[in-house]
Amino acid sequence: MTELRAGQGAQTLAPPRIEARPQRYRDVLIALAAFVVLALLPMMFGSKQLLDFVIRCAAYGLFATSLNLLVGYTGLISFGHGMFFGLGAYGFGLMMQKTGVPIPVAFLVTLAITCVIAVIIGAICVRLKEIYFAFVTLAFQMLIHSTILSWQSLTGGDQGLRGGIPRPPFLGIDLSNHLHLYITSCALLVIGLLLMRQIAQSPFGYTLRMIRDNATRASFIGIDVWRAKLVIFVLAALFAATGGMIMALFVSGAYPEFAYWTISGEGIFINMLGGVTTFLGPMVGTVLLLILNDTVTRLTEYHGIVLGVVILFFAIGLRKGLMDFVVEWFAQRRGEGRG
């Protein structure tokens, strides 16, 4: 059906080059500024809790934003994206515990393993229609979860990877030092977001939007839909695994909950909470969910009810995420000012 290759078809959709370049510089500048602000945070507020919070935001934020590449940009509703979060955490933890290679090596090898697994799972899943896709990814998530539970000799079963993950210093960066861990997490977050932003704004990113809006038309134009979906599935998996690795470093271990379906459910919820139409929506959603989770668990043991009601409020009441709402509100105000 497709004689043209994905890249060639995509070029017709590319935004004008003149605009693209300044925007890239702007993104890099924003990323640098964000990193500087985050790096200065420990000097202004010494509280360990705040730093912990930012590290968790980095882990979940990378995960949720990568899920948005699938859900928001490509229209692939993955309900098993959390498996790559878990894979990242376990892959990295095991690599550090069993082999003792330097941290960057373990990082890259984990990404490579995730890439291979994501290609296999993605090749099976991405040709399925949306609801099948959602649940087959969920089933793969449960497959990985039950593998982790049953492969006790390697993963420690339901106890998780215990005994801590060794974190030998590398080039003067000592990740067992809380401040170093914090800065590294922030750096990974900012770099990850910047890369994902580049993917989203690239011609390939626009190809994905087109597949979301009308896959049939995209394939008539000569785009290999299956391949484009597979590529973004694998790329998103890599960023999710990075989030998982930050989490493994943070808790110095890996637990089966990291690969459980609720992580995927939370990811979808975060996207909904923040909104999928803006790039930073999932990041906003992450911060909101973590604050919500922390407050609610402190106040009541029935936090499922509270979270459920909040989800219902957004899904049925507001019908969109917070960032979608804010963006629309601004657009409306600007419209009024002009008119």
Place this chain on the structure above:
Amino acid sequence: MDLDALASCLASPACLVTQTTSGLIIGMLLFLVAVGLTLIFGVLKVVNFSHGAFYMFGAYFAMTAYQLTGSFALAILAGAAGTAILGLTFERLFMSRVYGRDVLMQLLVCYAFVLIFDDVVRMIWGPEFKSMGMPAAFQVPPLFIAGGVVPPYYLLLIGVALAAAVVLGLGLARSRIGKVIRAAAHNPGMVSALGINTGLIYGGVFALGGMLAGLAGALAAPVRSLTPGMGFSVLIESFIVTVIGGMGSILGALIGALLIGLIRSFGSLSFPLFTEGLMYLFMVIVLVSRPTGLFGKEVA
């Protein structure tokens, strides 16, 4: 991994009978849950991600009714009727607002209710494991068929589930209501134009699906332990069943459920820790060879 255990069981009729009946009851319970899921999907075009909660409520309703009245028949009735009412309420108040919206919204509304229902059960019945106990009428010595042990209750369970399957299949194929439901699945606009209240049909189908899951929960209550969150693993399994059988196909749900039940009971002999994994593997194999399931049509 212990393949010898499987081989020696396959060689002995006693073990074969025991494992097959235990596979059948797993399969039959799964069928009751999965058929509701597939029916709701076929007519309403939504995947009821909170379907497991109806199974859970069915079990808890049955336990409470049994403790209050001491009658097992009333307990089953309470489980089925209670979840039917719950299903109708849930559909009219919440699900009906997300028809035709994107899948993400439908999943989220259901996800919210998975969280809420689990906590509601925790509030009312407590977080600990509960057990209803075998009703007095079935506390009799097991039957021995070819040397295999078969508790009489298992026969009742299989019989009730089979009866439900037959009534449902015939009802949909032959009765007037069945025809209306199939028409509504095919073309709701036309059905509504012919003066039939589609909202009522949708609510009714959802209630029916909920009732079947509740019936499964009530039947499972004497042989399973009850805990908040018990619905979720059943949901995942019954989803695997519908994917294997093909979304929207009742026969597919039956075949898929029996296959999964047998895989679980025989698989547990050789791979005690990886029985769940076996199911997922089986599903993957089916999906790779037939992306719409064994009995699915291209429309899904």
